Amino acid sequence: MxxxxxxxxxxxxxxxxxxxxxxxxxxxxxxxxxxxxxxxxxxxxxxxxxxxxxxxxxxxxxxxxxxxxxxxxxxxxxxxxxxxxxxxxxxxxxxxxxxxxxxxxxxxxxxxxxxxxxxxxxxxxxxxxxxxxxxxxxxxxxxxxxxxxxxxxxxxxxxxxxxxxxxxxxxxxxxxxxxxxxxxxxxxxxxxxxxxxxxxxxxxxxxxxxxxxxxxxxxxxxxxxxxxxxxxxxxxxxxxxxxxxxxxxxxxxxxxxxxxxxxxxxxxxxxxxxxxxxxxxxxxxxxxxxxxxxxxxxxxxxxxxxxxxxxxxxxxxxxxxxxxxxxxxxxxxxxxxxxxxxxxxxxxxxxxxxxxxxxxxxxxxxxxxxxxxxxxxxxxxxxxxxxxxxxxxxxxxxLLNPVVPGHITTAGVHENIETSLAYTAAWIGGNGCIPLNYLMEDAATAEITRVQLWQWVRYKSRLDTGEVITAELLEKWTDEIVPNIKKLAPAVTDEDVRIAAEYLKGQITKEWPSDFLTSDLMHILAARDGVDERLAKTVSVS
CATH class of the missing domain: 3.20.20.360 (Malate synthase, domain 3)
Structure with a gap:
C-alpha cells in the first residue's frame, strides 16, 4: 500500500x-x-x-x-x-x-x-x-x-x-x-x-x-x-x-x-x-x-x-x-x-x-x-x-544519403507483409522473438516491414514489373497471405492474426506511419492483463 x-x-x-x-x-x-x-x-x-x-x-x-x-x-x-x-x-x-x-x-x-x-x-x-x-x-x-x-x-x-x-x-x-x-x-x-x-x-x-x-x-x-x-x-x-x-x-x-x-x-x-x-x-x-x-x-x-x-x-x-x-x-x-x-x-x-x-x-x-x-x-x-x-x-x-541500389519486388513486398503479420500476431500473443525463414526476428524487423509498406504506398512506388504499389494491392495481398501465417508462426491464434492484419491495413493508409507498433498495441496486452479498457488506451504522448 x-x-x-x-x-x-x-x-x-x-x-x-x-x-x-x-x-x-x-x-x-x-x-x-x-x-x-x-x-x-x-x-x-x-x-x-x-x-x-x-x-x-x-x-x-x-x-x-x-x-x-x-x-x-x-x-x-x-x-x-x-x-x-x-x-x-x-x-x-x-x-x-x-x-x-x-x-x-x-x-x-x-x-x-x-x-x-x-x-x-x-x-x-x-x-x-x-x-x-x-x-x-x-x-x-x-x-x-x-x-x-x-x-x-x-x-x-x-x-x-x-x-x-x-x-x-x-x-x-x-x-x-x-x-x-x-x-x-x-x-x-x-x-x-x-x-x-x-x-x-x-x-x-x-x-x-x-x-x-x-x-x-x-x-x-x-x-x-x-x-x-x-x-x-x-x-x-x-x-x-x-x-x-x-x-x-x-x-x-x-x-x-x-x-x-x-x-x-x-x-x-x-x-x-x-x-x-x-x-x-x-x-x-x-x-x-x-x-x-x-x-x-x-x-x-x-x-x-x-x-x-x-x-x-x-x-x-x-x-x-x-x-x-x-x-x-x-x-x-x-x-x-x-x-x-x-x-x-x-x-x-x-x-x-x-x-x-x-x-x-x-x-x-x-x-x-x-x-x-x-x-x-x-x-x-x-x-x-x-x-x-x-x-x-x-x-x-x-548520413542522410538515401541512395540504395536495388528494386522493389513482388517477393520483397510479400515477405514484408508475411513478416509484419507473423511477428505482430506473435507479439500480441505474448511472444516477442520468433524464428522466421531461419532468421531470429524481433520488433525492429516488424517496424521496418510496416513503414516500408507505408512508404511504397505513399509515394506510389513501382515494382520491378512496372506495377504501381497501391493500398488496394497490399490489402489484397494481405488477405491472401493471412491464411498462411499460422504456418510461419504456429503458436499464434486466429484472433491475433486478425488484429495484426487489421493493424497493418490501417497503417499503410495513414497520412504518417505510427512511431512504434509496440506503443499502438500495448493497450491490447494491458486489457488482457485485466487493466480497465479506458486506462489501457491511455498513453503519455499521443
Whole structure:
C-alpha cells in the first residue's frame, strides 16, 4: 500500500510478491515523480523535430555542442568489471530457459532484453525480472521434461536492456499517470540487484535504447545518479551502453557519450532499428524511398557512414564500439542452406572486426563459435580502442544519403507483409522473438516491414514489373497471405492474426506511419492483463 501507486494487474505467482514490495514500489514512485515530466517533454520535443523535418529542414550536427565534439581531453569511464572484453554478446528475451542458455553460451556477455525481443505482458516482465534475480544469486537451476538447466561456473556478464522512453507501463500508475516502462524495468532490476551484483564483483549494467537526442541521455544519467544515491552505492557504479539506433542520434554520438561519460560503456550499432528510423525521419521525402529490405545492407552508403563514425567516436573517447546483430540461426534440416547462412555470419563478423568494432551480437548460442573465432583471430587484445580511424570524415550528407541500389519486388513486398503479420500476431500473443525463414526476428524487423509498406504506398512506388504499389494491392495481398501465417508462426491464434492484419491495413493508409507498433498495441496486452479498457488506451504522448 504505497500512496498514489496502483498496480492494475495481478500475476498469480511468486514473482509479483517477490518484486512488487512496498519498498520497491516506493522507489519506482520516486523515479516517476522526479523524472517523468522531463521524459514527457523530451517525447514532445521528438514530435516537434519531426514536424520541422516534414516541413523541409534537415538533420545536422548541432552547432551549440561543437565544443564538446572538438574538445579532445574528455574520456568516458574505464571498463567496469566483466566489461573489459565484449567480443561476442548474445541477446534475447528473459524467459528462464533463455537466461540459463545465454549465460552458459560461452559469449562474453548476455544482454537480457525487456524491449524488442520481449512481448511486454505483465507476467513476462515480472517473471523476467524474477529470472534475473535468481540468476544473479545462482539459484536459477531447474529441470523440465527430464532435462536439467544449470548455471555454469563462469557465466557471461549480465547486461539488461529496459524499454525505451516512449513506452508506458500501463499496469502501474503513479498519481493517476502510467509509469514509464523504462523506469519500471530499470528501477525494479536496480533496486533488487545492484548491491548483490557489486558484492559478487560485477555491477548493474544496462543497454539504453532508442534515444533521439543527447538530452535523453542526460535524463538516463540523472536517473543513474539518483538511483545510486538512493541505494548508497558509489557514483559511477552503473554502466550503460547506448544503442545508436535512430538517425537523429547519429548526429549526436559524442554528445550522448559526454552526457553518460561517468557511466558510459560505449555505443552499439542497432542496425535494424536504425533503418526503421531512417525511413521515419525521411517520411516526407519522396526521393528517400528504399528498395527491398534485403538490399538495405550494412555496406550501403548511409549505413557504412554510420558505422565508421560510430567506431571513430567511441575510440576517440575510449569506450566500446559494438557491432550489430546477425539474425541468422542454424538450419539443422538443410546442411547446404545452413552453410550459406553461416557464411553470411562469417562475412558480417569479419566486416565488423576489420572495421574496428570491439564486439558483436549474436542471436543463437551455436553462432558463438563462428563469431568468437573471427574476433579472436583479428582482435587479439580485449578491444580495439587503439584503432582511432582518424582518416574518417563523415558529413551530414553521408548520413542522410538515401541512395540504395536495388528494386522493389513482388517477393520483397510479400515477405514484408508475411513478416509484419507473423511477428505482430506473435507479439500480441505474448511472444516477442520468433524464428522466421531461419532468421531470429524481433520488433525492429516488424517496424521496418510496416513503414516500408507505408512508404511504397505513399509515394506510389513501382515494382520491378512496372506495377504501381497501391493500398488496394497490399490489402489484397494481405488477405491472401493471412491464411498462411499460422504456418510461419504456429503458436499464434486466429484472433491475433486478425488484429495484426487489421493493424497493418490501417497503417499503410495513414497520412504518417505510427512511431512504434509496440506503443499502438500495448493497450491490447494491458486489457488482457485485466487493466480497465479506458486506462489501457491511455498513453503519455499521443
Amino acid at each position: 504505497v500512496q498514489g501507486v496502483i498496480v492494475h494487474s495481478t500475476v498469480a505467482d511468486k514473482a509479483q510478491a517477490l518484486l512488487l514490495t512496498d519498498e520497491a514500489l516506493t522507489f519506482l514512485a520516486q523515479l516517476h515523480r522526479t523524472f517523468n515530466a522531463t521524459r514527457i517533454s523530451l517525447l514532445r520535443a521528438r514530435q516537434a523535430t519531426q514536424r520541422k523535418l516534414d516541413a523541409g529542414s534537415r538533420l545536422d550536427f548541432l552547432p551549440e555542442t561543437a565544443k564538446i565534439r572538438e574538445d579532445p581531453s574528455w574520456r568516458c569511464a574505464p571498463p567496469a568489471p566483466g566489461l573489459e572484453d565484449r567480443r561476442v554478446e548474445i541477446t534475447g528475451p528473459t524467459d528462464r530457459k533463455m537466461v540459463v542458455n545465454a549465460l552458459n553460451s560461452g559469449t562474453k556477455t548476455f544482454m537480457a532484453d525487456f524491449e524488442d525481443s520481449s512481448s511486454p505482458t505483465f507476467a513476462s516482465m515480472l517473471n523476467g525480472q524474477h529470472n534475473l534475480y535468481d540468476a544473479i544469486r545462482r539459484q536459477i537451476d531447474f529441470e523440465v521434461n527430464g532435462k536439467a538447466y544449470k548455471l555454469s561456473d563462469h557465466p557471461a556478464t549480465l547486461i539488461v536492456r529496459p524499454r525505451g522512453w516512449h513506452l508506458d507501463e500501463l499496469r502501474i500508475t503513479v498519481d493517476g499517470a502510467p509509469l514509464s516502462a523504462g523506469l519500471f524495468d530499470f528501477g525494479l532490476y536496480f533496486f533488487h540487484n545492484a548491491k548483490e551484483l557489486v558484492a559478487r564483483g560485477s555491477g548493474p549494467y544496462f543497454y539504453v535504447p532508442k534515444m533521439e537526442h543527447y538530452l535523453e541521455a542526460r535524463l538516463w544519467n540523472d536517473v543513474f545518479i539518483f538511483a545510486q544515491s538512493h541505494l548508497g552505492i558509489p557514483h559511477g557504479t552503473i554502466r550503460a551502453t547506448a544503442l545508436l539506433e535512430t538517425l537523429p542520434a547519429a548526429f549526436q554520438m559524442e554528445e550522448i557519450l559526454y552526457e553518460l561519460r561517468d557511466h558510459s560503456s560505449g555505443l552499439n550499432c542497432g542496425r535494424w532499428d536504425y533503418i526503421f528510423s531512417f525511413i521515419k525521419v525521411h517520411r516526407s521525402v519522396a526521393s528517400a524511398v528504399l528498395p527491398d529490405r534485403k538490399d538495405v545492407t550494412m555496406t550501403v552508403p548511409f549505413m557504412d557512414s554510420y558505422v565508421r563514425l560510430l567506431i571513430q567516436t567511441c575510440h576517440k573517447r575510449k569506450v566500446a564500439a559494438m557491432g550489430g546483430m546477425s539474425a541468422q540461426i542454424p538450419i539443422k534440416a538443410d546442411p547446404a542452406a545452413n552453410d550459406i547462412a553461416m557464411e553470411k555470419v562469417r562475412a558480417d563478423k569479419l566486416r565488423e572486426v576489420t572495421a574496428g568494432h570491439d564486439g558483436t551480437w549474436i542471436a543463437h548460442p551455436l553462432i558463438n563459435k563462428i563469431a568468437m573465432e573471427i574476433f579472436n583471430k583479428h582482435m587479439p587484445g580485449p578491444n580495439q580502442y587503439h584503432v582511432l580511424r582518424e582518416e574518417v570524415r563523415i558529413a551530414a550528407s553521408d
